[in-house]
Amino acid sequence: MRKVAVVGAGMTKFMRRAQETGKELAWQAAGMALDSCELTLKDVDCVVMGTAPDAFDMIHMKAEYLSDGAGAWRKPYMRGFLGGGTGVFVANQAWYHVASGLFDVCLVVAEEKMSSCLPHPQGAFVTCWDQFTESPLGTSLLWFFAWEMNRYMTAHGITEREIAQVSVKNKKNALDHPCAQLPAEITVDDVMNSEVMAWPVKRLDVSPTSDGAVALVFASEEVAKRITDKPVWVEGVGWCLDTMYIGQRDLYYPKYVEYAARMAYDMAGIKDPRAEIDIAEPYDPFSYKELHHAEGLLLCDKGEAVKLLVNGETQRTGRQPWCPSGGALGVGNAIAATGTMKVAEIFWQLRGEAGKRQVPGKPRKGVAQAWGDEMQVGTVIVLGV
Amino acid sequence: MPLDKVTQVAQTKPWHGDIPVYGQYTFGIAGERFFRDIKDKGRIMGAECAACNLVYVPPRIYCERCFGELAKWLEIPNRGVVHTFTVAHADLDGNRLKEPVVVALVKFDGVYGGLVHRLGEVEPDKVAIGMAVEMMLKPKAERTGSILDINYFRPIQA
């Protein structure tokens, strides 16, 4: 299989409301990514766009609209889509654009402008669920997370206070992220006392809605070695989608994440992810999700993630840091862009370029993961140096 | 044994729905400035890419061809030519228009791009590609900062 490397990354601030249009955000991130590896648009063979539902930007076929901002003018340009899992999936897609042998340099741009959706970006989700049997109930996005969190807590006897520590950790990590939207020093009590939105989900368990863009540059081995002495290799990719019928499966465990992770680990030759993975960026749109996903990523036994958290092993200075970036809870959740931000974070961490966020001990292998749809999608990428 | 298919029209029943959200869009960095200029000063501005030797209308903050940043803005004369046009006989709801609307892409001299708008003060069958037209703005008091601040383009009388 052809070797593929990530060679550049860029991103905009994550913001509740950006003045920039989606195109402008895309250009800002993409331009920065190209600058970072000293390539120009001429060097780019193809472009992959990652952006979640059109209902956020409120533009039908929004990838078409965004294409010039993403640098796709007169280039092969494709948009991959797996709901909230899109951000990591497009990295996988860029990998196969290059690994196929068709292209040498692929620019990935992930953009989201959720503030365009009124009365509130959450309203977009009511257009997601099954139109016949689910949406007519007035189904809210938060119900799903509340159900899953409740099921997860009940299955393993985990408490809300324990889960709250994810928010505390990630918002604190985000204090060191220059693009973060909601960095904060908060306590478990702050989380517990925050407004109940859909019990057991409280306001500080939830990531914000965001506008922002992130871009990555992928290159073939030959090009990567020519333009950088610090390529970060794509070692494994995986993606998997479970049935849409939510009542047909048990929410306490994300089997789809496990399947996607196994695909990626198999490809990367990873036998024991707990020992071999140095840093992880599991998707954390809600506090419990980081734990839930870490279990799916096989970074611990089922129900055990919370122990690693409570012991401090997942802190930036811990044995295996989770979400050293600050994650969706701290940096912001510009859906597709957030997944790609996680890939960018692993890229920066493995190159030792994460600044104040740098995880000590020269990490060599990292995994980024995103999740999406109706509690259905796992997308995973393993990077290494 | 497989289940029976739907075999009678009476058994069919659609389920109705819509998209119960709407869009609110900022104009962006370039759009904000472009429409403020139209609203307040009644002029069209373009943005130049020196590397590609292009002047963008509508102006942008980036060049779509080379990705360079466009910092230099310049005023564009409000006279242009019809690059292409159509005579629309149906409205957005699909209804027949009583008075057809001539929609055109108006290009300006030396400019990459142009503006899509309607033509006014002209019979549809008199319109031709290459026809010289000028921009007709709404009175300043009625301008809100929108593409609709331009009322229409009309032929320049020779």
Add this chain to the structure above:
Amino acid sequence: MQRRVAVIGIGYTPFRPISPDLSFKEMMFEAAQKAYEDAGVCPRHDIDAFVTCEEDFTHGRSIFNIHTPDNIGAVLKRIHTLPAESLYGLADAYMLINTGLVDVMAVESHSKASNMLTPNYLAAHAMDPVYNKPLSYNPYFIAGMEMSRYMHERGVTKEQCALISVKNKANALLNPQAAYGDQISVDDVLSSEMMFWPLSRLDMSSPADGGIVMVLACEEKAKILCHKPIWVIGVGWCSDAPSLETREWGEAVYARLAGEMAYRLAGIKHPGKEVDFAEVDDSFSYKELQHLEALKLCRSGQAGLMAEEGATQREGGFPVNVSGGSLGVGRLDEATGLQKVLEVVLQLRGEAGKRQLPNVKVGLAQSWRGIPANSGAVAILSKE
């Protein structure tokens, strides 16, 4: 070196203006079941990855891929969605198989256009929200403007465009799957309701419902599983400037560049000679002519004359849209591109019934993303 990739199975439901007997899920299932039967594969065991091509608002569901895996046998497997024309799905599968990660892959797309009650608003919703949307025009003005400029630049006449509608609707009469076959005359087209001058009602295709699934495989698997593999020898796709203001209005640049990419992969130097027939996008009559020129399947500015001479008729020297195209079959939303591929596969297999072309070896399928987009894809398929 590229791995060889073949279409080893096809499945589709009839293309009809409405389809109230099936939900979209049941339609996807029917097409998938037929494709897997045709390929002799079990999706649960034999297929490594799936791709579906659906756009959210076309189907009225955001994150449409939520609703896809069950219907094509992809639960807990690799499956993703491209909110794109379905020919992009074929290209995507071509890439994935070429990585070596995947050996057998399914591509799905379907149309439930009849379920979308406000199609003008749908296309309008794709326009630039600041510069174009506030004008609130019927979005098909874009086709009128494009036709106008294309005719101006290439000296094509409205009569020549009308010939395309006449040809494709007549071709569709021999296609049992086509919804809009008819015997019409150039006068019928010219005298049909004027919509967006120069575009008349009969220059425009009408929507249809239908589902299509294809199974693709690498060479080793294709040779084991299939006695009539049809090889995908080239794919290409391209986006030109999306904005109405900076795009090219006369030439279909996206089709030219997508075509060049596909020809390069297929090792084709003289498309007009090496390709035997084509299914190109004909969402509007003039689009067929514009695309033939862009794809270098005729000399620049000659497409209209070629139509007049009858060269693109079923019996002509270079048959185009023998299936009936979108004008004759109906426009299948995102599935339109796969319908083009379907016809090419049927012709190359020799399974095209009464409309079978004699001695065809290489066929081309091309698609355009639709109003108001400015992008599209190309696939070249070969018997050998």
Add this chain to the structure above:
Amino acid sequence: MSEKVKVWPGTPLGEKDIKEKRILVTEWQPNLKYAWDTGIGYGKYFAELKKGRIVGTRCAKCRRVLLPARVFCEWCFRTVDEWVYLEDTGTVNTFSVAYTGTAAERLKEPRIPALIEIDGSHGVAIMHLISEIDPWKVKIGMRVRAVWKPEPEREGAITDIAYWKPI
């Protein structure tokens, strides 16, 4: 990389910037309307709900009950074999006490959305709402029964069940 970049792009706005018209915005009502074909499976599911019954299907190969009713088994990828009528009682699989509506608006009285495992389905759940109980007394594993709308008010929809109440 993070170290090299001094200024990260992006121009954040506050809600006030828009409310007080400090920046230009434009709005668009998409006006997208649909009539989705219910087809065989959901067509029957709705017709039976109108009659006050919950219907699923069964796959003879994996023996699972599929709910809501559908005509093919996604796991075995084959058409199913029979309709099965289920009880209108069930067990709470998981639930929430929701103070927010679909567009994040705050509700005065919370709703209790739940996944309810329907009796006779061997643990397959449907999405619905619980009522007639203090929200903080709801428990996973609680037994509930459907409260149907009066027959004349039913339209063949999931909302023909008004809500579920504790047994």
